[in-house]
Amino acid sequence: MDQLFTLSIKRRNIYTLLLLFLCSVRAFAQQTVSGTVSASKNGETLVGITVSIKGTQTATATNVQGHYSIKTNSANDVLVFSYVGYTSQEIPVNGQSTINVKMEEEARSINEVVVVGYGTVRKSDLTGAVTSLKASELTKAANLNVQQALLGRSSGVQVYQKSGEPGSAMSVQVRGITSITGNNDPLYVIDGMPVNDGVAVGGAAPAGTTNNPNNRTALSSLNPADIASIEILKDASATAIYGSRGANGVVLITTKRGSSGKMTVAYNVTYGTQQAAHLQRFMTGDEYTQAINGIIDLGNLSTTKVTGANANTDWQRLLLRKASLQSHDVSFSGGNENTKYYVSAGFFNQQGIMLRSGTTRYDVRMNLETAVKDKYNVGVSFTSSYTRDLYNATGTGLNDNGSALYMAQNYDPTAPVYNPDGSYYRSPLMSPMDNPLAVINGQYGVGDTYRTFGNLYGEYFIIPSLSAKVRLGADLNDAQRNYWIDPSTLTGASYNGYADVRDGKRAYYLVEGTINYNKSFNEDNRLNAVIGSTYERYTSSSLVANSRSFALSDLTYNGLGTGDNTLNGVSDGRQENILISYLARANYSFKNKYLLTGSIRADGSARFGQNNRFGYFPSGAVAWRIHEEDFLKNNKIISDLKLRASFGVTGNQPNANYIYYSTYSSGRNAVFNETRTSILQPTRAANPDLKWESAQQMDIGTDFALFDSRITGSIEYYNRKTFNLLYDIPLPQSTGFNSQTRNVGSMRNRGFEFSLKGSAVHSKDFRLELGANLTTLKNTVLSLGSVPQSIGGGPGSIGQVSILKPGYSMGSFFGYIVDGVWQKTDDFTKTQAGVRPGDLKYRDIDGNGVINTNDRVVLGKSLPDFYYGFNTSISYKALTLDAFFEGQYGAKMLNSSLVDAYYPVDYRRNKLAVPYLNRWTPTNPTNEYPSFLPNDVRGQLQVNTRTVEDASYLRLQSVRLSYSLPVSKLKFVKSVGVFATAQNLFTVTKYTGSDPAANALGDNILRIDYNTYPLTRTFTGGLNVQF
């Protein structure tokens, strides 16, 4: 998406950092130098090569023909030819008027600098598994946050969009699941500062319907247009330097810096439109009348038949709209030899495709750095943003606690929307569900988030090879969420209006000191070392106030103080955590062939009791650059080859504070004299012996480049075992507690990662580039300590859903096997009384003639066997077409709409069209769908092979056509690009629910599609201009 720095139409790689060095300038007659720049490899002319005069701000770029022309001031001027991916060349003018240059392509993967924790290394010196993505390699589309841009872009990193709600966080997992109850998200580090990803105001809301399962990620306050590069650290040798927060991988984000030279002004604008990518089909009023009455007749049910006028209302459509999307980003960057700046401002607005949802962000950034090489370096990186989120009715409960979409899918389609008098029509048979349109219009929330995030740093070089660095950072997150439940809704009417205002603050402070030592002793020995310590403090506080029964309701939540004061409610909370760490790392390179890395971090956390506060996280890695050996050095096919292996320990701290601490807190009140009286009860079953969860990870990999680096790639194997799993071990409930967080058991994630990039066609006018990645994942719970298994519950009316059991994957579904439908000719003596033809045929696993909880088996898992992404980029002259596919295979998902169809909460509610229109009847003895008659022996069988579906998919995630306008003759503009993008164009899947990547519950492990906010299909167009 980011084309701020696009200088070329031939190369997608952008973002050049020009480093110009001062040299003496003497006055001299002006002279024009011109020439053609071409690639030394194939003689192809190169467009967009920066040509500058060394030491000045004079610069130009080659045009489409590869031609340039520049006015020099002096015969001693030196021209600098530079471009990403090519080795810069400096050529003294020496009075020449024509200088033609052949650019040598850089063996890019070798000399590139890669950001790692607390420093940088040359990519060729990397010993760990690190995916490095430049801005140009991220998904090009209108993205609110960086997670969207990462989708499918890196092996070992699975990103999926859980919900189509604007602003909702996505699930990001690096190499599977590490922890059962601890954190499973990677650590994000922006410009050297860890992101505090806790939410300031959670999704809980005053009424079930306004509950929101989709937290906003802290990354939403970072404008993706400001990102220069992203490094994803995957193996322990790379992540152990982050110790207790490194177990789930680390995502390092570097924002853009200025480069010396004239000010560059870039402006990007995107406009777009979105619509629901896929809606489940529910019965129309006519179909409903026929099907429901057919079932009532067949079963001779007492349910009221469908009679009367049929309005054929499509409730789902009423809640949806075509929504707009727009973004504007403007940036100013530049600087001189010592001081560089980058300032930017952004505006992003995405309407939701469902009514009363959407997000808007305003952000500014300033990156400033002043430095003298080998002397000092001072800078600031800072961003501030304001985000407004609109939350509609997205509840994940049952009946009146479900979302507006849930009610729309279930509501009687023969009912009209309005009464003749214009008020909302309410079908008495749909109670306690409300009219879906009334709900979406009258039960909502509005969130305001103010976030300022940044750090100051100073580095002083005691000698050129030894420096001391201090970093001070803060992340201040101040959020408010206001809810309103209007009296025009049933719930609102019962309260006579309900306002609820939630205020939350989260702060994070960082003090970090490091000492760096970077020395090449001679050609063969190079050492790069860092030691340091950090102090990090996390605080949070919350205040909730609510009020109801308003004389006038027009002020909505703004009239909080005008409700019935005797019914006001208030609550608050305050928490704190501190992390103190010591870290050290050394990289040693011998003869440029043998690389050695060792690191250790000690983390002390206030989340643990006295005895177990510190955890130690060491790692080591070796790499062998085989290509540097004589026997491969001049090999024609292999242009680079590296073998590497690493082992290390990373950790995880519990998600909650104070788990080791025995305290008392308030709870549900006691009622005496019909009046509530506050109580105090034990807060938790405290565990003073709680300690770190630790993950041991082994990684073996190879990086290679073939045919002059036309093909590059890597293959690796990872194996991560988590020990001392933080697990809420079920206590005997007779102790008065449900569970206690303990360190028990172990879990393993292992798999292979493959990634490959290639340039298939590389001619003058035509280019074809291909890239692909694939990751296999096998997660196995190895032990849960003394607990044989743990069965987890589901949302709404769904009872038990999942099982956690040694030998099986996390997120395994647990339920019944359905073998078909009972037919008249079957032998009914083999089953329990009450089973009739047309009923679902559950497999009687224990063969005792009764279907009960003992007949459940593991039905599959939420985690895929493998996931993948591949992209192609085709360019012809100034025109480029990018297409990007991604997908997964082998994951299962529970489809709650099917649960509602098979196990209706109410027979009069609307149902999915396909199962009901093709149901079993005496004249249609199908094995596909049952008769849907109420069944006396059904009980809680909702989780079975019919409702747990295969969620494998392949998706065309984005297609983009871009054109770079020939503006090289214009003086006032450097480049102009136009583009059109389509996102989520099609998905190939057998999954019948809303989307195979959905996960409405906000749980990143277990996948349940519970009336998910529909995913969108987006079309955008835009313009990138650089002055």
Next chain:
Amino acid sequence: MNTMKKTFKYIVPVLALLQLTACTKSLNVTPNSEFSPGNVLTTEPGIRSLLYSSYANEQLQTNSRYWINDSEDCTDIGYNTDGAENGQLIQIINFNWTSNLGTFSGDIWAPSYASIRDANGVIENIDNVKTTDAIKKQYKAEARVLRAQAYAWLYSFFGTVPLRTSTSSPGNLARCTDEQLKTFVETEITQSVADLPDPGKEVAFGRINKAIANGILAKFFLNTKQWQKAADACQNIINFGYYSLYPVFADMFRTANEQNREMILVLQCRNETDYSNWYQCGALPAGYKSSPQFPAYNYLPTMSIFATNYRLRTAFVSTYAPTDKRLATICTSYINNAGNTINLLPNDNARCFKYWDNAQVGNNGGADVPIIRYADILLTRAEALNELNGPTVECFTLINQVRSRAGIAPLTLVDAPTQDAFRDAILRERGWEFVGEGKRREDMIRQGKFLSSALARGISANNVTAGKVLFPIPQSEIDANKLCVQNPGY
């Protein structure tokens, strides 16, 4: 630039070094908004708040509907169809429940033991609290009765259970013997009565008094067939002279008449979330608008009607004498939104309307659920005396107080000439009197009719096994407590 360099030269390395020696003492972080055990367990307001928590854990206003339905849908009076709740209740109806059924742990086991936990906390620490001896005695007595009551309830549903009398007892704890549990409940309560206030003298309605303690004992003795002790406990309550039958049967359930003298122990409900009675939402039939049977009940569309239907069996409703005033709590006919009159009597479709509340807000009704009321004490004593001596005059006096209030003819020796006949009469009477109050299961079990009645209703004999007189210990307890053995037949 030079100044800056100089500043840098010293400041940065010094800061970097200082940072390296960061003090680890600052890792001592105490929770800001949680109370330390020291304050809670040694002060009078602290220990009182813990005692209140023990009460609160026994006050499951919203989930009382499960408690009621679990106790009635497996008997001859209750029935249920539709809705999410039916997923659980259908197993109660068909006697095919298993130890995984959520209601056993969620509505009965876990809250009872949470109450026991907090009662234990009070009992263990009360001696260290800085307060008067009188207060210490009273709180300790309340805690002991609350704990005994929880064990009595657990015993009724599950049989013997792990007897936890200390907050430090190990997680793995075997079930006690039948004798141990019976002795525990009896001695804990009898030893506490002296320290409790007389009825009406308690600090607030709902706090344990002497009558409540006796009532819990009376019901426990009755269900464990300790007839003389049951009769005596009832007599103790009668002797207070404080309680009486509320004159108009249906009106005793109205919120306006709360805390009337018939109510010895009730689950106090309020029309707000977390503290409300939801039973009426399940009892209301689809499309309900009004019913001529309930002219005082002003149903509003803002009052929820659940998809699930709490129903009463036709065979039971038909046994009421037409003149029985208790029929004023049974809805057999209503007018729906379309203006049609719907007859609910057939197809096991009548509804118990004891808990309607004109001030209901959404799901939240405020009508209290009786746990022990005076009529129960009268019938308990009548039943116990009949078991001891056959139908004596006092037996008839007792039952006829209840019948007379219901406006039906007094029971005479002609109607119930034998001990068996009187026992049957008592069981019928209790059905009419207490439907919708969750007492039927224990009554049927006590009188040995729980299984035979299920078979008579046509429930499969494969399901109606002898072990079903006890519910299974929740599977979560069996899994986590290695010494806890499941009831036979599960």
